[in-house]
Amino acid sequence: MGKTIAEKILSEKAGKDVIPGEIIVARVDLALVQDGTGPLTVEVFDKFGFKDVKPDKAILFIDHAAPSPRKELSNAHNILRDFAKRTRAMVSDVGEGVSHQIMAEKYVKPGDLLVGADSHTCTGGGLGAFSTGMGSTDLALAFGLGKVWLKVPETFLFELKGKLPEGVYSKDIILHIIGTIGADGATYKAMEFTGEVLEQLSQEARLTISNMAVEAGAKAGLIPTDETTRAYLKAYGRENDFREIKADPDAKYEKVFTIDVSNLEPVVSFPHTVDNTKKISEAKGVKIDQVFIGTCTNGRIEDLRIAASILKGRKKHPDIRLIIVPASRDVYKKALKEGLFDIFIDAGAAIMAPGCGPCVGVHEGVLGDKERVLSTQNRNFLGRMGNPKGEIYLASPATAAASAITGEITDPRDYLQ
Amino acid sequence: MILKGKVWKFGDDISTDHIAPGRYFHLRTNLPELAKHVLEDAREDFASKVEKGDIIVAGRNFGLGSSREHAPRIIKLAGVAAIIAKSFARIFYRNAVNIGLPLIEIKEADEIDEGDVLEIDLANGIVKNTTKGKEYKFVPMPKFMLDVINEGGIENYISKYGDYKI
Numbered sequence: 001m002g003k004t005i006a007e008k009i010l011s012e013k014a015g016k017d018v019i020p021g022e023i024i025v026a027r028v029d030l031a032l033v034q035d036g037t038g039p040l041t042v043e044v045f046d047k048f049g050f051k052d053v054k055p056d057k058a059i060l061f062i063d064h065a066a067p068s069p070r071k072e073l074s075n076a077h078n079i080l081r082d083f084a085k086r087t088r089a090m091v092s093d094v095g096e097g098v099s100h101q102i103m104a105e106k107y108v109k110p111g112d113l114l115v116g117a118d119s120h121t122c123t124g125g126g127l128g129a130f131s132t133g134m135g136s137t138d139l140a141l142a143f144g145l146g147k148v149w150l151k152v153p154e155t156f157l158f159e160l161k162g163k164l165p166e167g168v169y170s171k172d173i174i175l176h177i178i179g180t181i182g183a184d185g186a187t188y189k190a191m192e193f194t195g196e197v198l199e200q201l202s203q204e205a206r207l208t209i210s211n212m213a214v215e216a217g218a219k220a221g222l223i224p225t226d227e228t229t230r231a232y233l234k235a236y237g238r239e240n241d242f243r244e245i246k247a248d249p250d251a252k253y254e255k256v257f258t259i260d261v262s263n264l265e266p267v268v269s270f271p272h273t274v275d276n277t278k279k280i281s282e283a284k285g286v287k288i289d290q291v292f293i294g295t296c297t298n299g300r301i302e303d304l305r306i307a308a309s310i311l312k313g314r315k316k317h318p319d320i321r322l323i324i325v326p327a328s329r330d331v332y333k334k335a336l337k338e339g340l341f342d343i344f345i346d347a348g349a350a351i352m353a354p355g356c357g358p359c360v361g362v363h364e365g366v367l368g369d370k371e372r373v374l375s376t377q378n379r380n381f382l383g384r385m386g387n388p389k390g391e392i393y394l395a396s397p398a399t400a401a402a403s404a405i406t407g408e409i410t411d412p413r414d415y416l417q
Numbered sequence: 418m419i420l421k422g423k424v425w426k427f428g429d430d431i432s433t434d435h436i437a438p439g440r441y442f443h444l445r446t447n448l449p450e451l452a453k454h455v456l457e458d459a460r461e462d463f464a465s466k467v468e469k470g471d472i473i474v475a476g477r478n479f480g481l482g483s484s485r486e487h488a489p490r491i492i493k494l495a496g497v498a499a500i501i502a503k504s505f506a507r508i509f510y511r512n513a514v515n516i517g518l519p520l521i522e523i524k525e526a527d528e529i530d531e532g533d534v535l536e537i538d539l540a541n542g543i544v545k546n547t548t549k550g551k552e553y554k555f556v557p558m559p560k561f562m563l564d565v566i567n568e569g570g571i572e573n574y575i576s577k578y579g580d581y582k583i
Contacts, residue, residue, distance in 0.1 A: 023561050025581045037484060039446050047572065065442060072443035079446070119484040119508055135486030135512035137571055149561065149581050183430065184478040188507050217478065219507055273430055361439030381432040381482055386440045388458045 002248030004155040005222040006190035009130040009245070013113045020154040020254075028054075029112040031142040032099050034061045036360070037117035037135070039079045044140035051087075054146025057107055058089040061099035066355045068094075069363040089143070097328030097354030100124070100296040103131075104207055105330055109233075109241040110225045115142050119214045120296050120378065126203070126210035127232075128225035128245035130190075133214060153190040153219045154254040160197035162262030167413035169306070170205035171298060171376070171396035173197070174212040175267040177259060179277030187217030189254065192247060194224065197261050203232035204300040211297045212378050215274040266412055268374075269394035272382040280399065280411045290321045290373040291404040292365060293397050294357045298376035299327030301334045303397040308340040310401035310415045316348040317407030323365045324349045325357035347404070361386030374403050418539045418567065420498045420519065422470040426531040427459055429476035433509065435459040436480070436488040445487050452491040469496035472537070474529045476502065480509025489513040499537055501526055501544065514562045517570030523553045539566065 003011065011018045013026035031053070033041045038060050060080040068074040077094075084091035092102055099116065100123035108114050110128035114121060117139040124131025134148070142148050158177060178185070191213045198206065206223050213221025224246035233242050268283040270276045293299070293307050304326060316322040324344050326332040332354050335341055344351055358365030359377040367373055367390030375385075380392035395403070398412035405415070435458045437451060444451040456463045473479075473492070479502040480488060489512045492500070499519040503526045513520050519539055529535070533548040542557040557563060561583050568574040575581075 023559055023583055025583055036442060036445055037486065040486060044572065048575065070443050072446065076443075076446050117484050117486075119482065121484075133484040133508050135484055135508065135515060137486060137515045138511070141571070141575065145580070147581070149583065151559075183481060184504055184506070187478070187504060214508075217481070217506060360442065361434075362442040366440075379482065381434040383434045383438045383440070383458045384432075388438070 002250030032116040040136035050144030101327035123211040125221040126207035157253040160195035183275040289371040292375040294325030307401040322349040427475040433482040481506035
């Protein structure tokens with residue numbers, strides 16, 4: 001019987017043919033934790049009495065609160081640094097950037113099993129890896145045993161058809177999908193994406209789609225690999241890591257959704273759930289206090305180029321703060337070289353070190369009471385950005401940049417050259 | 418295992434940010450302190466009033482959001498014996514199994530009210546509402562997960578068996 005991408009990769013990692021619903025033990029290629037989840041992983045790892053890490057790569061990312069805004073977190077960071085000194089695990093320290101972006105640039109390969117103590121680990125699905133988030137204890141076991149238990153998910157297939165209009169991006173596609181199927185529309189399932197629209201999307205744009213699979217409840221957001229994937233890996237000196245990953249033609253899907261993107265408008269998620277989406281025509285005019293461009297969802301170089309193309313020669317609205325956080329050191333360096341920072345600085349932006357920025361609510365732009373932020377991040381839950389009395393709206397980098405100019409939610413198509 | 422306790426009621430879409438808010442990120446290495454804020458953004462008085470053995474009953478998609486295992490850990494630490502919901506988010510479900518906190522999905526969660534007393538039979542898949550005299554059936558967890566729950570979590574399970582026994 002034909003297999004979906006999830007079933008293919010998990011069969012390899014389990015060393016047998018797996019079927020949806022089955023509980024398996026799977027070999028882990030790559031494992032990651034971050035500064036919020038990692039200290040607990042280290043504690044549990046030590047309790048088990050493990051001495052060293054088993055996966056090819058075990059990485060501890062200091063990205064959520066980096067640089068540290070307070071002593072408790074500085075101490076938490078040191079737990080991770082000490083662990084990396086006494087094991088084969090590596091630490092990715094302050095200034096390197098968000099785990100998921102660095103994994104995409106340097107480590108994750110098509111066909112890998114990547115597990116991470118961070119829900120947006122699903123980002124790796126954009127490179128054809130089975131990549132999924134789990135908890136700190138799971139990661140202690142993944143580190144120590146080199147394997148995890150997994151329930152093999154059924155797969156939902158999303159066929160993306162049509163031609164993506166100007167001013168509409170992969171972020172709008174995935175927000176639209178989540179708005180359509182709901183924040184629990186794919187719970188426990190693997191989402192697999194296919195169709196002619198993928199050919200119109202860069203590798204970076206694809207990562208945005210996979211990144212948000214968890215916002216529909218999914219375990220993974222899988223995209224088949226192609227020449228675009230190969231070119232991306234090659235650009236990072238990793239062409240040898242390329243492998244063709246695609247579903248069998250007779251794979252069995254639990255559900256198939258066909259999404260025509262030809263008439264899609266920019267999409268905005270309103271507070272306090274990601275599936276609370278509106279078209280830009282129904283969203284525009286909402287006054288905002290802060291705009292944040294960055295994160296594992298939309299802090300890549302392509303995102304910053306789009307934002308810069310709109311902000312070039314313009315100023316942010318005087319009543320708002322504009323915060324920009326490149327997702328990684330590589331993105332930061334490219335943005336600097338390409339002159340994007342000049343555009344952002346002249347527009348009135350505050351540019352921060354690579355990392356998660358204000359998305360997690362610990363630093364770099366915590367909301368005040370009754371304040372509204374328009375962010376390119378993936379999540380808008382009550383209290384997410386540090387204040388339950390604030391409101392979070394989600395959109396593409398283009399919508400965020402256009403809104404920064406006007407001080408209210410704005411259709412980016414009004415600003416396209 | 419039979420669990421008996423009184424109900425705290427919550428709505429749909431209770432996220433990990435409701436359970437373990439990001440503004441207490443620095444307390445993640447201090448779970449007893451973090452537990453004092455458990456579910457604070459959903460119900461301010463919950464942490465101070467919850468009693469050992471109480472049961473949470475909620476709507477759809479309980480625990481959506483982050484992978485923070487601290488969320489189910491502080492619910493358990495606060496004394497909660499089990500969570501019943503119409504559905505659970507995936508990572509929260511997995512984390513709860515790993516730390517030995519039983520989760521039960523029943524579609525009729527709306528029929529249960531705050532303060533009702535419930536009896537849960539995990540192995541046979543039965544929830545009895547002794548206050549209302551009603552009974553609900555649920556599909557018991559797969560054997561592996563139930564074994565983990567019965568050991569009190571995967572730490573004890575692996576310490577006992579040395580590996581996953583699947």
